[in-house]
Amino acid sequence: xxxxxxxxxxxxxxxxxxxxxxxxxxxxxxxxxxxxxxxxxxxxxxxxxxxxxxxxxxxxxxxxxxxxxxxxxxxx
Amino acid sequence: xxxxxxxxxxxxxxxxxxxxxxxxxxxxxxxxxxxxxxxxxxxxxxxxxxxxxxxxxxxxxxxxxxxxxxxxxxxx
Numbered sequence: 833x834x835x836x837x838x839x840x841x842x843x844x845x846x847x848x849x850x851x852x853x854x855x856x857x858x859x860x861x862x863x864x865x866x867x868x869x870x871x872x873x874x875x876x877x878x879x880x881x882x883x884x885x886x887x888x889x890x891x892x893x894x895x896x897x898x899x900x901x902x903x904x905x906x907x908x
Numbered sequence: 909x910x911x912x913x914x915x916x917x918x919x920x921x922x923x924x925x926x927x928x929x930x931x932x933x934x935x936x937x938x939x940x941x942x943x944x945x946x947x948x949x950x951x952x953x954x955x956x957x958x959x960x961x962x963x964x965x966x967x968x969x970x971x972x973x974x975x976x977x978x979x980x981x982x983x984x
């Protein structure tokens with residue numbers, strides 16, 4: 833089975849709790865298999881999302897907002 | 909009924925999730941009625957603890973450590 837990878841930048845994350853919140857929300861998107869967050873406390877963090885089907889940046893943006901953070905941009 | 913107040917300094921807290929974790933652990937100490945955390949992200953935060961009976965700084969230190977943070981000092 834092929835998988836799709838989407839990488840997004842997220843602002844406002846400061847600690848492991850933030851990572852857990854964002855990861856949980858993104859994982860709730862249908863098709864998402866894994867989320868790997870590279871925390872940059874106080875700056876822009878990166879989340880690499882692997883999914884079994886295409887997901888949109890808008891879907892990720894909603895999940896990130898639900899967790900209380902802001903999607904900065906899509907770089908891949 | 910009289911209450912006792914203890915104020916402690918805690919290092920390492922960065923966001924509301926940290927506040928929630930620390931508050932939850934301190935509230936699990938027998939006798940504690942309320943915990944009011946003044947978050948200073950990236951610096952030293954202060955927790956003001958009101959309890960129905962005397963609690964020790966050591967008890968609070970254990971709770972704070974359980975949440976993953978460090979008690980800095982007792983200033984009251």
